[in-house]
Amino acid sequence: MTVLEFRLSPAALRALGDYVQETGLGVDEAADTLLIAGVGRLPTERREPSSMSGYGASKDRFLELLMSIGSVSDACHALCISEGLPYGWARTDLEFARAFDQARVTLRERRKADRLEALAV
Secondary structure (H helix, E strand, O other), X not given: OOOOOOOEOHHHHHHHHHHHHHHOOOHHXXXXXXXXXXXXXXXXXXXXXXXXXXXXXXXXXXXXXXHHHOOHHHHHHHHOOOOOHHHHHXXXXXXXXXXXXXXXXXXXXXXXHHHHHHHHO
């Protein structure tokens, strides 16, 4: 069974509570019903970026992990995010796109240097 967790805004919590009372469903069933019925995702709480870079703490953490791990896939797995999410961030956030591109260039250069060093030995 897949478990999804949402951080709901106070308004979304009230709406979900009202729906539970109206239908008599449990909270989990009500949330599933709302999502399946095409209401879409329940509105989540918006949080301001908490990093000094201006593009968000999760993006910063992703870039840190990418540079230390060396793989987009593994960095995403470590953060429990979709592998497509960083590419989505890059499409909508120019500052992140530049940092992401630079990180990938740096990693390619690092891998190339490691291969050349291995050949020299």
